[in-house]
Amino acid sequence: MSTLRTRTAAAGAQFLDPAVLGRIGNLELLARTVVDGFLTGLHRSPYLGFSTDFAEHRPYDPGDDIRRIDWRLYARTDRYYIKLFEADTNANFSVLLDLSASMSYGSHSLTKLDYARYLAACLSYFSSRQRDRVGLVTFDHEIVDYVPPSMKHLDTILHTLDRAQAGRPGRLDEPLLNVTELLGRKGILVVISDFYEDPDAVLGAVGPLRARGHDVIVFHVMDPYELSFPFDEASGFEDLETGEQIPVIPGKLREDYLRMVDAHLAALKKRFTDHRIDYTLLDTSRPLDVALFQYLLARERLSRKR
C-alpha cells in the first residue's frame, strides 16, 4: 500500500485534519490556524530570519556568529550583544498549482484540489510570515492565473486560491515552460499536482524549473481511492479530464492497477530525487502537517545551504 500509511502525524496536530479544515471557509483564517498552530506545536521560533530589519538585541552566547555582535552597543555598554533582525525577504516563494480536471476528484469530503488549495494557502501564509515574496501560478493545460511574487500579494494569492476551480484537461510541459519564463528570479517553487503523466514527461516539465536554479519542492496529491482502488461493483469508469468511459470490473483489475500506480509513484520519486527535487506524496485523507514538515525541512536545508 502507500508509503504514507507508515507515516505518523506530529503530536498535537490533529486539528489539521483535512475534514476539519474543510469546514473553514476562509482560506486566510485556515492558513493562520494551521500555520500558527503547527508552529506552536514545534516550540520553535518562527522568526529566525535573515532579514536586515533590526528587531532586538540579546546577550551573546558562545557559538553565535561574531559577525552579528553589535559593536556600537559594546562600545557603550562594554557587553557583547547580538543584533537580531526581523526576518527579511530573502527569497521568492511561488506555488505552482495544478487545476486540471483530475484534481477535482475526491472520494471523501475533500477533493484533491481542496487539499492542494489548503496546502498552497498554508505554505504561502507561512512563507509570508517568513518575509518571503509569495506568488502563485495556477495552470491546467495553460496558465490560468499568475500572481507575481511579492510581499503584498498574500491576499491576492488567497483570493485566487479561493476561486480556483478545476475543470479542464491538464498537462505539465507547456504551462511549466511558461512559468520558467515568467519567474526570472530564482526562488522556491512548490509544485502541487497529481502528475497523471508519464514520469519522464513529468520530469521533462518540472526539470527545467530546477535547471533554471529554482529550488523545487513537489507535492504529489493523491486521493486514497486512487491509491487503494477499493471499488467492487462492475461500473463504467469515466475519465474526468477526457470524458472517456470504459467498463471496468474492479475485482479483476485491482491488482494490475495498484501495481501500476506503485510503479508510477516509484518512478516519479526516483526521477525527482535524481534531479534533487524534493518529492512528497500526499494522501488527501491525511493531515497537512506532513506537507508542512516537509516544507520546513526543505527550507531548513535551503537555509543551511545558504
Next chain:
Amino acid sequence: MSLGFLIPLFLLGMAGVVVPIVVHLTRRQRRNVVHFPSLMFLQKIPYQEQRRRRIQHWFLLSLRALALALVAIAFARPFLDRSGSGGIGSGGPREIVVLVDQSYSMAIADQMEQARDEARRIFDGMGPLDRASLVTFSRGARVVARSSSDRLRLRGAVDTVTVSSEATRYGPALKVAQTILEESTLPTGEVYLVSDFQRNGWSGDEGVRLPAGSSVVTVPLGDGATVDNALVSDVVLPRQIVGGRERITATARVVRRGGTEPRETSVALEIDGQEIQSRAVTLEPDAATAVTFQPFTLSQPHTRGTVRLSPDALSADDSHHFVLSPGSSLGVLAFEGARAAGEVSLYLRGALEITEDGRFDVRARRGAAVRPVDLEGVQAVFLNDAQIDGASAERIRDFVSEGGGVLVAMGQDGTWPASAADMLPGTLGAADDRIEGRGGRLGYLDYDHPVFEIFSGPRSGDFTGARFFRARRFEASDSAAVLARYDDGSPALVERRIGRGRLLVWTSSLDAFWNDLALQPVYLPFVHRLTEYLGGRAEPVPWFVTGQVVDLADPTALETAGLVSSEAAGLAEGLEQVALRPSGETTALPATEGPRYLPLDEHGFYTVRQPGSEPDRPFVIAVNVDLEESNLTRIDAAELALQIEAPTAGPGAGPRLGEPAALGREDQERRQGVWRWLLLLALALFAAETALSNWVSRRTDGAARAAAV
C-alpha cells in the same frame, strides 16, 4: 398479391437496428458510472480492450434488432395487396348489390332458377375484400343479406329467394341499392340487376341516382322471345233477385297477349273450390273476349269464387278470385208531411225501387210526426216536405246519433222546430223563386264526397241539365259541409255529422215541382248513391290486389272487404285472430290497441278466424295479382342502367371516382391489421430480451465478484 406498405417512410426506422449493435459494441455500463481522475492506468490493461470490442451476446443482440425492425415495419402499416385478385373490378374492393326480381312473372319457364344461378355466380366472383348484399324485389324491396363478405351466407340467402305474387317495381329496389352504396366505405359500387325487365316496372321518374363510382350491370333473364300469355283481366258479378233468391251472372274478360295463331282454351268457374261451369273459347292473338257463365245462386256468405283459365306460361294471372255474400237490403223510410202534396215522393220511391238486386227496402209513410216504430229497421230516412215537431226531431236526433242517415227535403211546407235547430247544418229560410230566365242550375258539386264521387269521371252523369226554379234559402253554418251549390252560390245540399250518423238538407224538393232533376237520367244514380250514403252502406269489394293492406280493426274496412258473417264480427271488436294465407302459412293478428293490418301479398284466398275456431263460413278475402305484371313487354336494360347510373365524366362526378386506389390500400390495411400483431410480437421480444439480459448481467456480475474474491 404482394406485400405493400401504407406508410413506407416509417421503414427508415429500420436503421434503428444498428442502435443495439453500436450499444453492444461500445457497451458502457450505464448502471453505475464512476468518475475517476484518470484512466491512464486502467486503459493500459489489455483485458478491457478485448471485452469492449467484442459482441458477447449474439442472441440478445438479435432479439433487440428484430424487435426494433418489427416496430418499424408495424409503423409502416404493412398489408397484403390483393387488389389484383379482387374480382371483376380493379378499382379496389367492391360493394356489390344484387337485385333479384321475384315478381310473379319470374315464374315463366325457369327464370327464377336462372336468377338464383346468376346471383350465385356473382357471389362466387367476389374478391376477398368485396362485400355483397342481396335484395329481392317485386312491388317493394327486401334486403335479404346486407354487406357481407361471407359467401356461404350469401349463397344461403340466394336459396331462399322465391317467386312472389306481386308486380315488378324497380324503383324501391334501386333506392335500396342506392342507400347501401351511399353508406358503404368501399370505393367501388356495382349493382347487379337480375330481372326479366318488364317495362311496366319502370316509369322513369323514380328519382333513383346511384352514387358516383358505382355501375349497373344488368342481367336479363329469359330468351327475349314474346310470351303467349292469356289472363283473366276482370270479372263482372251482377246480381239479380229471381224468385226471392239472389243470382249472380259472372262474366269474365279474358285477354290474350302475344301469340300468332288463335288458341283454344277453357275458362272455368269455381265456387267454393268446386268447378261448376266451364267454357271453351278461342283466343285471338293480342285480343280480348268476354266469357259469360250461367247464373248461379248465391246463398251463403263469404262464398269463394274463381274464374280459371287453362294454365299457360304465366299461371298467376290465369285465375281470378272473388268473394261474394248475399246482399242485404237497406231499410229506407220516405216520410211525407201531412200537408204535403200527394205525389211528393213519387219520383223518390220510384228511383229507390228500380234496382236489380233489391238493395233498398223502401217504406213510405205520411203523417204529422215521426214515431219510434217508423225508425225501426231503417238506416236511411227521407223527410220529404214534412212538418217536424219537437218530439219527432229528438227521435231523429237519437236515430242519427246512433248511425242513421237523414235527408231533409224542405219543399213547400216543410218545417223544422226551433228547439232542434242545432241539428240542421245551418239556418233555414223562406222559399226563393228563381224564375228568371230558365231557372237556376247546380254550379258546384263536391266530387270528392261519396255521394258525387261516381259522377266525377267524364260521361258519368250530368247534373247541369237540371233546372231549379225554387229553393229554400239556407245559410250554412261553419261546421256544415256544402256538398252542392246552385249557380248563384246558395247551398243546394248541406251535410252535418251528428254522432255516428249524418243529416243532410236538400234545399229544393225531391219531386218535379220545384226542379226537373227527377226527370234527368242522373236522378236515379244520384238517389241511389244518396241513399247508400245515408244508410252507411259500403260497397263490398269482391277482391283485392296483392300489395293492398286490410285493417282488421276498422269496421268500415271490413265491410268494404265483404264481411257479413256475424261469427267474424269479433274482428272489429279487438278479439285475437289468425289469418290463413293462400300458401298455407298463418299470420297471427293479436288483439292489440290500434290498427291490425293484414298485408295481402299472396294471391288466392285469405281466411280470417279466431284461433281454434272452425266456423262454417269464415271471413274470406280474395286477392288477385296485379295484372300490370301480365304485360311482359320488356324495357331496354341498357337504357334503364343509363338512367340510374351517375355521370362518369367530369370533375363533379363525385369524390369516390378519384380515389379508389388509395382507399383500397387503406381499406385492405385496415381490414388485415397486421401492424397490431407485429407490435405485439415486438413487445414480446422486448420483454424476453429484458428478462434475458438481466439474467445474463446478474450471472456475469456474480462471476466477476467470484473472480475478484
